[in-house]
Amino acid sequence: MSVSRNYEREFVRTFFTSPTAVEGEDDSAKMLRRAAELRGMQAPDVWIPDNEDATAPSMRDEGAENIVEVVAENGADFPGEIHPRIVWHREDPTTRYQGFQYMLEIADPDNGAVEHIDGFVVPEVGDIDDWKKADEFLTIVEREHGLEEGSLSMSVIVESGEAELAMGDLREEMGKPSNNLQRMFMLVDGEVDYTKDMRAMTPTGELPPWPELRHNTSRGASAAGLIAVDGPYDDIRDVEGYRERMKENRAKGMTGIWSLTPGQVEVANKAPLPPKEGSWLLRFDGKEVELRSEDGREVYDGDAVELEEASDGTYELEVGNDEFELDEDGLHEKLVDMTAYVPSMDDIVDSMEEFEAAKESGKGAIAMTQSATVVIDGIEVELSKDRMWDEATYQAAQTPITLFQDVYEHRPDQHEELEELYGSDVVERATDVGA
Template identity: 25%
Template sequence: MNTPPLRRSELATPASNDHMFAKAAASDADLVFLDLEDAVAPALREQSRGKAIQALNEYDWGTTVRAVRINGIDTKWAHGDIIEVVEGARENLDTIIVPKVTAARDVWWVDVLLNQLEERLGLLKRIRLEVLIEDVSGVAHAEEIATASTRLDAVIFGAGDLSVSQGARVDTNFRPREPYPGDFWYFARMQVLTAARIAGIAAIDAPYPDFRDPAGYEEDARSAASLGFNGKWAIHPSQIEIANQVFRASDDEIRRARRVLEAYRAAEAEGLGATSVDGQLVDAAHVKLAENVLAHHAAVTDSGRESLQQ
């Protein structure tokens, strides 16, 4: 399995609100996206492209991935969003986030347009993609979407629009209004996660709108992390640190992973296929889990964000 890119936290920033750009660029988010879609009033979407370009070109983003969320490809803005932002930002744009993807053809459309732009502009760096699965059709076609392009770095679970598409009765944090036994979004989350793992890319969990409820955000994040998600959206800078802490290996996990590998290698040297650590079985599956923990730890270290783990 490929190691997905580091995407513990993805901060949403409205492209129309230029007073937020400096704080976003200086944040500890693994990715910041300037939003041209739902966070911007329709009348301001075209003029907000220029603000996004200016932010990408003029601010120091450090190691943060620089992204823009375009409008859905079924809208009148999508074509212009891609062309204008790519032409204006060029190598200062790392990733485009495509919303409301329902089938592989949606990804293909953006991929082909980017191929043409990169060739015409002579861009040396390939622009990456992330896609939002936030419609019942997208959930049903998650695997074909996740494997539609080699540009893809992540699929993102979007509970908000999926609630509308599904006809779900949920509150403003997309939680069920009536008692429900377990994770209300378990099936959709697992569809997105499974598709991401098949494609070898990251799976990102949905936003949590109430940024004044850090405990609720952390509960959501821990549930997603337990399933295997790589990160979560943040709609406010206060949520970034929570996501970065939840979607990382703890010091205890790192130490145990190293012990598991040491014990297994020692057993292998003696011709054994399994051993034990602290009275618990350790076999090949446990080794793979330990290797995943250490690979993620290495990704955090290599990104220059190791200080977040102290």
């Protein structure tokens, strides 16, 4: 079944939440005002004024008023999308009704905010019938206020086993005349409440990693033509851990991640983009070590891999506890297997342009050559490997470029930083290639 989508973005890198009302402050909306002023790489693709978990229950009425005030004043200049999170619960009709009332208030055109609001985020959903209830409330809100039907998107936070299973029903349900679920935009993981719902325990009390949930959310989003977003990474000082989490997610097809601070937003905005410079990796014992570039050579500085040349011209290669006696061809073959290249933005664009030119001349596949001089323990080894490019390879390589093009189209506030990073020539070519 073909699903008609109601939004333009292909990717969301950052999902940034802000409390809507802070108790004990002269200005309870101060966190909203700070978030509304974010620009460039510190501004998220999607901003979530959070009138649920981030805001105390006693402050939520004021929080809804703050959303209206701040978005009405600042929404026109905010560079990302704005999706307030309202209260909801699959087992509590009172909470669902309260969320409906907040949506009515926030979306009232007389309040001046709805023209800048792209949709709502619904937490704590259950089975697919519960998703339909939220969708029906949004339809009522649109009709009550004279808004175009389907103009407000709906995103859900997957925080229960019921919601996880519902993702498997979504593709079949979207597009039926009895609902407006084609308004769906993002599927967002909420691992904390999911852990509670699953009654899961770890010896340390830390959250389980839940790779299955992230895979299922990515798969559900792909099947329904939606966007998948990972949940929050609570250790805001662990930048490398945050980057590693995003790297694992991208291998599952999940580009977006929850961001708790402007610092995390900046990291998450940049992480999925192709690097400025290419780099070589040495792979061994389940690890990847980036080689140091020096004078056109790729140097390994560690001690887990050792290389020595014997008097008869053979080589002794030690990798951890394994030892190999190799001739020159054997060493080349072994190091080709142990190395990988991470292409730069310029490299990807070059390869795509070369393949496009070959395709225009009637060729269905071409060989792309990668070469490097790798240095281990002072011994230089010339490496060369060929990779066949066909249409499938081209389409796979196009994904990071499509991401870049999506960012460039929807985030003009980041143009200057992107040109500083890559150079104006590379940016221009990257926006044109694959079109």
